[in-house]
Amino acid sequence: MKTTTVTRREFIRLTGLGSAALALGYYLPAAGRPAHILKVEAAENLGIELNAFIFIESSGKITIMNHRSEMGQGAFQVVPQMIAEELEVSLDEINIIFAPGSQTKYGSQVTGGSSTVRGAWRHLMRMGATAREMLIEAAARKWKVNADECYAENATVIHRATGRKATYGELATDAAKLEPPKNVKLKNRSEYKIVGKPLPRQDTPLKVNGTAVFGLDKKLPGMLYAAVERNPRFLGKVKSYDDSAARTVPGVKHVFKVQMDVFSHKREGVAVVADTLWAALEGKKALRIEWDDNGFEHYGTDQLFSLMHNSLGQPGLTQKAAGNFDAYFSKASRKLEAVYETPYQAHACLEPLNCIAHFKGNSCEIWGPIQAPDWIQSDIAMKFGLKPENVTVNMTFLGGGFGRKAFTDYTYEAVAISKEINAPVQVVWTREDDLTQGPFRPGAVYECKAGLTQQGRISAFQVKMAAQNLNHQWPGADTESYNDSTTEGLPEPYLNTIPHYRFADIPLASPIPVMWWRSVYSSTNAFAFESFIDELARAAGKDPLEFRKQHLPDERHRLLIDRLMEVSNWKQRGQNSGYGAAVTECFQSIVGEVVKVSRKADGKIKIDKVWAVMDCGWYVNPDIIRAQVEGSIVMALGAALKHATLFNEGKAVQRNYDTYKMPRINEIPDIEVHIMENDERPGGVGEPGLPPLAPALTNALYDLTGKRIRKLPFNLEEF
Amino acid sequence: MAQYSLTVNNKTYQIEADARMPLLWVIREIIGLTGTKYGCGIAQCGACTVHLNGNPVRSCSIPVSAANNQKIITIEGLSADNSHPVQQAWIMEQVPQCGYCQSGQILAAAHLLSRNPNPTDADIDRAMMGHICRCGTYPRIRKAIKTAARLMQQKASVK
Numbered sequence: 001m002k003t004t005t006v007t008r009r010e011f012i013r014l015t016g017l018g019s020a021a022l023a024l025g026y027y028l029p030a031a032g033r034p035a036h037i038l039k040v041e042a043a044e045n046l047g048i049e050l051n052a053f054i055f056i057e058s059s060g061k062i063t064i065m066n067h068r069s070e071m072g073q074g075a076f077q078v079v080p081q082m083i084a085e086e087l088e089v090s091l092d093e094i095n096i097i098f099a100p101g102s103q104t105k106y107g108s109q110v111t112g113g114s115s116t117v118r119g120a121w122r123h124l125m126r127m128g129a130t131a132r133e134m135l136i137e138a139a140a141r142k143w144k145v146n147a148d149e150c151y152a153e154n155a156t157v158i159h160r161a162t163g164r165k166a167t168y169g170e171l172a173t174d175a176a177k178l179e180p181p182k183n184v185k186l187k188n189r190s191e192y193k194i195v196g197k198p199l200p201r202q203d204t205p206l207k208v209n210g211t212a213v214f215g216l217d218k219k220l221p222g223m224l225y226a227a228v229e230r231n232p233r234f235l236g237k238v239k240s241y242d243d244s245a246a247r248t249v250p251g252v253k254h255v256f257k258v259q260m261d262v263f264s265h266k267r268e269g270v271a272v273v274a275d276t277l278w279a280a281l282e283g284k285k286a287l288r289i290e291w292d293d294n295g296f297e298h299y300g301t302d303q304l305f306s307l308m309h310n311s312l313g314q315p316g317l318t319q320k321a322a323g324n325f326d327a328y329f330s331k332a333s334r335k336l337e338a339v340y341e342t343p344y345q346a347h348a349c350l351e352p353l354n355c356i357a358h359f360k361g362n363s364c365e366i367w368g369p370i371q372a373p374d375w376i377q378s379d380i381a382m383k384f385g386l387k388p389e390n391v392t393v394n395m396t397f398l399g400g401g402f403g404r405k406a407f408t409d410y411t412y413e414a415v416a417i418s419k420e421i422n423a424p425v426q427v428v429w430t431r432e433d434d435l436t437q438g439p440f441r442p443g444a445v446y447e448c449k450a451g452l453t454q455q456g457r458i459s460a461f462q463v464k465m466a467a468q469n470l471n472h473q474w475p476g477a478d479t480e481s482y483n484d485s486t487t488e489g490l491p492e493p494y495l496n497t498i499p500h501y502r503f504a505d506i507p508l509a510s511p512i513p514v515m516w517w518r519s520v521y522s523s524t525n526a527f528a529f530e531s532f533i534d535e536l537a538r539a540a541g542k543d544p545l546e547f548r549k550q551h552l553p554d555e556r557h558r559l560l561i562d563r564l565m566e567v568s569n570w571k572q573r574g575q576n577s578g579y580g581a582a583v584t585e586c587f588q589s590i591v592g593e594v595v596k597v598s599r600k601a602d603g604k605i606k607i608d609k610v611w612a613v614m615d616c617g618w619y620v621n622p623d624i625i626r627a628q629v630e631g632s633i634v635m636a637l638g639a640a641l642k643h644a645t646l647f648n649e650g651k652a653v654q655r656n657y658d659t660y661k662m663p664r665i666n667e668i669p670d671i672e673v674h675i676m677e678n679d680e681r682p683g684g685v686g687e688p689g690l691p692p693l694a695p696a697l698t699n700a701l702y703d704l705t706g707k708r709i710r711k712l713p714f715n716l717e718e719f
Numbered sequence: 720m721a722q723y724s725l726t727v728n729n730k731t732y733q734i735e736a737d738a739r740m741p742l743l744w745v746i747r748e749i750i751g752l753t754g755t756k757y758g759c760g761i762a763q764c765g766a767c768t769v770h771l772n773g774n775p776v777r778s779c780s781i782p783v784s785a786a787n788n789q790k791i792i793t794i795e796g797l798s799a800d801n802s803h804p805v806q807q808a809w810i811m812e813q814v815p816q817c818g819y820c821q822s823g824q825i826l827a828a829a830h831l832l833s834r835n836p837n838p839t840d841a842d843i844d845r846a847m848m849g850h851i852c853r854c855g856t857y858p859r860i861r862k863a864i865k866t867a868a869r870l871m872q873q874k875a876s877v878k
């Protein structure tokens with residue numbers, strides 16, 4: 001895509017920061033090369049686009065721009081927390097704003113893959129340090145002393161010998177005249193005042209009194225509202241519609257057919273635009289639409305899973321292999337085989353999808369709960385023939401995201417409707433629209449086979465996954481390509497200790513749209529991997545956690561398992577309870593979980609406790625990590641026990657929370673989260689806590705009852 | 720369309736609306752208080768909870784005609800400065816993640832504590848099980864309700 005320069009004027013327009021004296025950003029020249037820290041003015045002269053993050057005004061106001069979306073995972077807190085550490089300011093002294101979406105300015109803004117910290121921590125901290133050094137240098141020159149005689153603290157530069165002080169606000173104009181230093185020294189971890197501390201989130205006060213602005217809360221002057229009745233079948237079209245009743249609803253202004261791209265297909269529906277949301281919703285209910293549902297399969301859940309089960313005889317597309325699985329499996333002293341199944345699921349964010357678009361001919365502005373502002377900028381620019389710099393994408397707070405709000409269908413649809421009516425419009429999805437239209441987490445079937453040596457070690461291991469491949473949905477995709485996420489969730493050292501292995505997938509072709517769902521394929525793969533490892537440990541007559549330790553001999557995994565044993569009192573676990581464990585790895589973090597279950601006096605099984613140990617390496621905010629692991633465990637409990645999206649004749653069956661059941665407060669066990677302390681590179685936090693829960697739970701139920709669960713979701717009441 | 724009089728957060732509004740229009744949309748779209756959220760529209764998730772004459776109700780499932788001349792408190796009316804003990808406890812325990820459900824959770828917790836200053840776990844389950852949190856903040860909600868109970872008792876003993 002063409003790169004253009006952000007001028008200072010444009011910058012002010014985008015940010016509203018008219019009086020910024022010192023404005024710094026970073027520039028990533030090419031993959032693998034270090035980032036340059038530059039002043040905004042210098043970048044303008046060089047024609048370079050910056051990732052702009054720090055603004056200091058002469059009034060002393062400091063603003064940090066957060067380029068990542070906030071959907072609950074804490075980016076709103078941890079991005080400024082990293083910058084503020086090196087800048088030497090406290091979080092109370094700064095103002096945090098969301099950056100508008102721009103593919104050329106902020107690097108990747110797609111908030112997915114648990115990547116906010118692990119992707120940008122060095123750039124962010126170097127930028128904070130660069131600004132600090134410039135402010136110190138400005139003070140030193142003013143006082144005619146050496147910069148190394150001065151230090152910064154609480155947004156103030158201090159001359160050590162005389163105690164002389166100058167605030168950042170007083171120094172910002174002079175600092176802006178200096179060249180940013182090329183090499184700045186970053187602090188040692190022992191010197192951190194902010195990073196690594198459980199500081200309260202800056203967005204919490206806004207979220208306890210109703211002032212946080214989510215997508216649905218945003219209003220524009222003159223804005224209309226739209227509700228869309230979309231074909232309940234995924235590839236269906238609108239044959240005809242009768243809008244006579246809809247048009248009699250007071251406030252309804254327009255009714256027309258609308259299309260939106262869903263990967264390589266078009267989803268069709270009829271939009272009702274009105275001057276109030278209520279009128280748009282009432283108008284939508286009054287529509288009479290005849291759908292054209294010819295030309296594609298109207299699958300039901302049973303057929304889809306039959307197709308997956310029946311395909312397991314095929315060799316599949318190999319992602320990773322070593323040695324000779326077939327040969328060593330056939331001569332193994334002990335062989336095991338098992339098939340596992342996980343369902344299609346909806347993201348079910350509590351804030352249903354919505355988006356405001358204002359298409360103005362040569363430009364377009366968008367507001368909404370958006371995980372991928374830079375993708376949306378380029379998607380809208382390409383599809384509506386606009387220059388990317390004329391497409392402004394504004395992020396509100398997100399009422400949940402989990403991958404669903406990283407897709408571009410709902411934003412495209414809003415722009416198409418705005419273009420048709422030539423006015424700003426907010427498109428509101430009902431809960432039913434949100435749960436039935438997808439994209440969903442793909443359902444999957446796993447065939448696992450393994451051989452054990454006489455000493456009880458895994459000699460041969462094979463997993464074949466039958467499931468839709470997310471990548472195969474895009475226009476022009478190579479549908480013969482293997483799924484590169486077939487091993488996602490598996491702790492890496494298994495690939496060193498198992499001599500003969502093969503991981504392959506058999507892609508399912510289906511019209512059902514599928515998308516990233518918190519922890520993506522790890523969320524389903526891990527159920528197969530860690531259930532099967534447990535079955536192998538039992539077959540080998542080994543303690544399940546000792547068996548894992550034997551196959552994960554590197555220090556990081558060994559220490560994590562030791563900690564998990566220690567906190568769960570694993571070795572002293574009693575006979576009256578069931579204990580199950582699982583260890584998974586994704587997005588560069590390792591998580592181990594132990595679940596304890598027991599049978600109560602009323603005969604029912606209760607989940608008593610979950611212990612989790614997270615190793616995400618270097619980290620920013622331990623309280624946010626604990627919150628994310630707690631939340632991941634609750635979401636995984638729902639996914640294992642409460643809900644699935646079923647299909648009947650090509651339509652999603654579960655339309656609202658009465659049938660798409662959610663875990664409730666009374667069903668949540670005590671959860672204890674521990675964090676490993678080490679200096680490994682930072683890993684993801686928002687997702688890796690989810691995958692181990694389901695297998696740890698079913699392994700615990702096996703431990704208690706001897707009954708093995710190989711299909712999710714399952715009903716705990718039936719034990 | 721008909722005329723209605725609603726007292727929201729101690730302020731009286733004269734509004735005109737379709738009799739069937741849910742109170743939720745009246746509060747959000749006509750009165751303009753957006754702290755009350757839409758989650759499901761069928762009284763399953765609790766995000767739209769407000770106090771109607773002191774009792775928590777699902778505003779998505781109450782037509783405006785049934786709220787005429789009634790007293791309504793929304794999250795904005797609990798306290799604007801986060802001084803209510805439940806809001807303080809929510810901050811102390813760092814409950815919210817995405818935050819979308821929390822207006823409803825907080826109003827449910829405030830009502831529980833107004834009737835039961837020292838709730839047990841079972842009391843908390845009964846009062847809160849109608850509220851979905853997709854982020855899974857339930858363990859912290861439970862902890863924060865106990866913290867709020869303590870804050871309220873401290874406040875009472877100071878008086």
